[in-house]
Amino acid sequence: MASPIVKVDDKHVPLYRIVWIADLPHFCGEEDCQREGYYEIRLDVDDSVWTNAQERDEVLEAMNRWCGDPRDDPNNGMY
Ligand SMILES: [Zn+2]
Numbered sequence: 001m002a003s004p005i006v007k008v009d010d011k012h013v014p015l016y017r018i019v020w021i022a023d024l025p026h027f028c029g030e031e032d033c034q035r036e037g038y039y040e041i042r043l044d045v046d047d048s049v050w051t052n053a054q055e056r057d058e059v060l061e062a063m064n065r066w067c068g069d070p071r072d073d074p075n076n077g078m079y
Contacts, residue, residue: 006062008049015066017043
């Protein structure tokens with residue numbers, strides 16, 4: 001069974017807390033922005049975690065597994 005916990009940055013996040021995952025990297029134009037180029041993963045109760053493209057994809061994958069996509073992925077030999 002797929003784990004409902006995924007690691008983002010240095011945090012273990014339960015998948016059911018994720019509201020949405022950014023498709024594009026953050027850009028706000030602020031000079032001292034620490035999040036530029038990172039992908040936002042929005043959590044409930046007004047919170048977010050931030051990650052790079054690779055980890056964002058891993059979280060998306062975990063979400064898809066956890067959400068129980070009924071289609072069998074022919075490329076899925078890893079799990
Ligand atoms: Zn910003």
